[in-house]
Amino acid sequence: MLLAQVNTGELRLKVTDPGGLGLSASITISSNSSQYLNSLTTSKSGEVDIETLPYGIYLLHAESLGFTATTETVEIRSALPSEHTIKLTVAPVKTSVQVSSSAPLIDPYRPSSVMQIGSQQIQDRTASLPGRSVQDLVDTQPGWLYEGNAVLHPRGSEYQTQFVIDGIPLTDNRSPSFGPEIGADDLDSMSILTAGFPAEYGRKMGGIVELNTRRQTGDGLHGEVVLSGGSYDTGAAYGQLQEVHGKNTFGATASGSMSSHYLNPVVPENYTNRGTTGDFSAHYERDLTQNDRLNMSVRHELSRFEIPNELVQQQAGQLQTGSNFETMGTVRYQHIFSPDSLGTLAAMVRDNANNLNSNQNSTPIIAFQHNNFREGFFKATYSFHHGHHEFKAGVESDNVFLHEDFSYRITDPTQFDDNTPSSLAFMDHRPDLEQSAFVEDLIRLGKWTISAGLRWDHYQLLLNQNAFSPRISVGCYLPSLKMVLHASYDRIFQTPSFENILISSSPQIDALNNNFLRLPVQPSRGNYYEGGLSEAFAQRMSLDINVYRRNVANFADDDQLLNTGVSYPISFDKAIVYGAEAKLSLVQLTKLSGYASYSYMVANVWYPVTGGLFLGDDVTAAVTQTTGHFPASQDQRNTLRTRFRYQFVPWLWFAAGLSYGSGLPFAYTGDQADALAQYGPEVISRINFDRGRILPLLATDATLGMDIHKSDRMIIRFQADGSNLNGRLNVIDFGGLFSGNAIAPGRSFALRLSTNF
Known part of the structure; x- marks a missing residue:
């Protein structure tokens, strides 16, 4: 795989x-x-x-x-x-020789910043609620933050995260309410990029998360079984088996989970929030010859969950449910033409379905959605080594066939404009066709490393556009200081989210309101700049510092259709995002290791609107508000995260950390008295209406881990986690009635038992 x-x-x-x-x-x-x-x-x-x-x-x-x-x-x-x-040399009789050396703290020939999460961090991670183990790991890195329901936002971007799973890019929303996840137990390592993007990457350019799934290399049968459970009636099981036999490798994984806190609730009472997930995968790899390798894999995932109610919905007896199903098959062939050249062919077919259902007591609207798409992906690359150069070129085709099916019936007309139709049924389908080609070169010249590339993209859905995107990153290693200085420039062409893009662009929606504005959502185009350094100290610590600026035209955002929770893409004239990030990593000081990271970010968006659907009063605002700017919904100025681990003895360790955020901005159309009546004093005490900001978030966590049994053939580990031990009510988002508040989990605990063999 x-x-x-x-x-x-x-x-x-x-x-x-x-x-x-x-x-x-x-x-x-x-x-x-x-x-x-x-x-x-x-x-x-x-x-x-x-x-x-x-x-x-x-x-x-x-x-x-x-x-x-x-x-x-x-x-x-x-x-x-x-x-x-x-x-190896034969050991002398009755002589003991011990060689001690340290793995390198920094990569002296890396031309841009890349954050890495290795197998040890994945294994020792704090417990996550179902559907968000990978997102929780990404969220520990500087430059990334959550909005509700584990939607990741890299450096101010909205829904522009690209997950690359074993070389296959997935550009749709992968948060728990939109798509099943490939869990962290499946992974061997992760690489996270927010700048210095190789020209091989395109389309969704807020941030790139590369996921490498695990593979055993030793002959014979290997496997792992993981059982976990904890607060909120949460339970999960994961199993993996792999057989290596000569040139053949067979593997399979299966997992399942359940929780009564699947999504972020909108009120502290956590109404209607149960969810379950399931996952199965199988893969086969064969070395056909010394120069030829074939990989094949198939994966099926699903999730079923309830949509959390607000107080008025709970009193009415509302029950809304959602579900996601995904089946994906991949194949890859690799051929080594010579010691200096390599070619690869990769393909993927994926079916994805997202559903929303409502009972008859739903208020203010009964909504149904049954969207699905089939994706066909193909990629061919050729790599060539010559002297100081590592050349790579390739072509890529990604074709997504969209099908949208949405209907509603209004049950509380007082929440809508007088002329809003009481019901609607919509169905449409259309292909999203995207092609690209790239060429890049990694050049090594003494202490200098240069990555230069050019990418071409073509996008055809509602619009037909193409663009060239140059990329360059430069790194300089200073051996006397054990420091790498780097700078990068990325030109980006970022295609709009295809989530509900057909309904939001359909003339059929004109009937929803006599006052409407519909503009085609243009791809975002922008320039990303970053400069920074990486430095090692005494073979114990490393420090990464980056400063950056992003200038983006047609800045991508999203809006909701009526009060349904169905979101679709919109865009604004431009956005400017700038900030600084730092991460201090302590590799090993006697028995202590860990990290501390800090991010400062300012993200502003400028009017007017340039794309999307607007109805009723929103039209007036969109037409009249043509100048000025406002903070992006991800404009959290200060974010701090730490986690340190102490190894008491070889089989026992303890870790503790904290997460702090200065709070996101919010827009609320009512007054404080309305909010108090709807959400109660506990939530409102965490809101600063004068500043239009949520009050700071703070959560502490702790972990105790031990090896119960360890031998050459088997390792049994036990881990106990405590999250939000300070017990603060952390409000992630605050948006008003029927518009997606999000309350973070309270004080909770989890136990985990894993067996590797």
């Missing part, structure tokens, strides 16, 4: 005895700069392949009984497989 990532390579390692014969050995490969750590065993012939390694410098440690342990470094800087041989 492993498909090549943009900046990853493969290591083909062989361990031999002094005579050059293959030797079975235990291998540890690590890199502090990419947070990567993996332990594996070579075959009897001494060989092992390690795929999808992020570019960087790695420390290799090899051991075999009767031989002296050896530590070496290896650099991965190409999509082409790197071959490396470690020759």
